[in-house]
Amino acid sequence: MTTTVRAGIVGANGFLGGELVRLLASHPFVQLTALVAGKSAGRRLSELRPALRGPGDGLLEAFDADVLSQRCDVVFLALPHGESAVAGRELVARGVRVIDLGSDFRIVDPAEHTRWYGKPPAAPELSAEAFYGLPELTGGAPATARVIANPGCFATALALTLAPLQPHLASGVDVTIFGVTGSSGSGIAPQDGTQHTLRVNNFVAYKPLKHQHMGELLQLLGQRGAVPGVRFVPHSLPAPRGIHLTLVLKASELDGDAQALYRAAYEGKPTVDVIEGAAAMGATLLSVRTLIGVQKVGSDVVITTAIDNLLKGGSGQAVQNLNLWYGWDETVGLPLVGAWP
Ligand SMILES: NC(=O)c1ccc[n+]([C@@H]2O[C@H](COP(=O)([O-])OP(=O)(O)OC[C@H]3O[C@@H](n4cnc5c(N)ncnc54)[C@H](OP(=O)(O)O)[C@@H]3O)[C@@H](O)[C@H]2O)c1
Structure with a gap:
């Protein structure tokens, strides 16, 4: 018999927090027992985010680790960089499981x-023990884990x-990847790089060769x-959500057929589709699907990958990690089919 797990969301009014509310409200084995915010505490989530009417009708509360430990078995942290270390440490000390969507x-x-990240980790002991959960590559967290670090969207x-x-890459081959991300990748507070007016008629590269997600990527590959x-x-895409990557290789740089390598790697994985052709970002939106397109063109191979940054790149993957942690089917409560246009 599956027991119901009591879950809290800290940062519930942010982009990832809102997506967690939406997903977990209809998860068959989860009961939402706490919605926590920062400066918005005291307001109703559904006032701030009308789409969340129903599960978001309650008041947002201020963070209190003692209260959360009484009400929650697991807490999702969807907080700005640096804030999870303190909250996570307080929750873990009280025996609460933590899934951190931040870095x-x-x-x-x-x-x-x-x-x-330009400064040392605030809770290095938790970074050392956290399970980095990218289910298709790492599997699920062991039952004994106390903290899951949910990967970054580009990572x-x-x-x-x-x-x-x-x-299968020939030795000495470097890869160059061109990526784009929607503006929701930078969170709900408008900044120069994310506010609609400045972004909608623009297209620009940022942090070339220096994006912070390279750190966790190199760690995982290592x-x-x-x-x-x-x-x-990476580039700023003038659209609200989605990530798309393009990589071009010479076929001779791989020992094997690219299409066959991807199909073998993701065989039986319900959240990854490998297709012959180009991956359309739109086909992944509002789903946890990863779409990988592989195209042989003459002696070259073009690989394109698309995800929804807020779902597979964030909240959907966090629920996938939750499901595996509790021994449920990986896809319970998760949309596998995209919604576009
Ligand atoms: N957006 C993405 O695509 C994406 C994908 C993967 C990972 N991430 C990472 O996930 C985290 C959340 O991202 P996001 O885009 O959802 O950010 P966001 O939209 O900016 O939301 C952050 C939320 O945290 C709340 N908050 C800030 N300080 C708080 C505190 N001390 N106590 C309680 N709540 C507090 C804020 O609430 P108030 O407004 O009430 O202060 C806000 O709603 C970030 O670390 C981000 O890097 C984001």
Whole structure:
């Protein structure tokens, strides 16, 4: 018999928090028992996010680890960088399981964390023990785990693109990946790079070769084998959600047929579709699906990968991690079919 798990969401009024509310409200084995916010505490979530009328009708509360430990078996943290370390430490100390959607616990080596985030991790002991959960590549967290670090959105798409190729790349081959992301990737507070007016008629590269998700990507690839040189150039897409990556290789740089390598890597994985052709980002929106397109063109291979940054790149993957952690089917409560247009 499956017991019901009591779940809280901290940062419930943010983009990922809102998606968690939407997903968990109809999850058959989860009861939402706490919605927590920062400066919005005291307001109704459904006032701020009308789409969440129903599950969001209650008042948003301020963070209180004692209260959460009484009401929740597991807490999702969907907080700005740096905030999860403190909240996570307080919750774990009280015996609450934590799934962090931010970046505080993703990188194990403090020096690497500092390299990519500009300052040392605030709770290095939790970063050291956290299970980095990208289910198609890592499987689910063991029942004994106390913290799951949910991967970053670009890191998810990059790792799912590179992992099947990694053992088959000729030695010395570097890969260059062109990526785009929708504006929701930067959270709900408008910034110069994300507000609609400044973004809608623009297209620009940012953080070329220096995106912070490279740290967790290199860590994961390093745990799997020899790491190729990876050059990643992200761009701001004038659309609210979605991630799309493009990688071009010479067929001779791979020992094997690219299509066959991807199909073998993701055979039986319900959340990954490998197709012959180009991956359309729209086909993944509002779903946890990863779509990987493989096209042989003359002596070259074009690989394209698409995900929804808020679902497979964030909240959907967090629920996938929850499902596996509790021994449920990986896809319970998750939309596998996209919604486009
Ligand atoms: N957006 C994406 O595509 C994406 C994908 C993967 C991972 N992530 C990561 O996931 C995290 C959340 O991202 P997001 O896009 O959902 O961010 P967001 O839209 O900016 O939401 C962050 C939320 O955290 C709340 N908050 C801030 N300080 C708080 C505190 N001390 N106590 C309680 N709540 C607090 C804010 O509530 P108030 O407004 O009430 O202060 C806000 O609603 C970030 O670390 C981000 O890097 C984002």
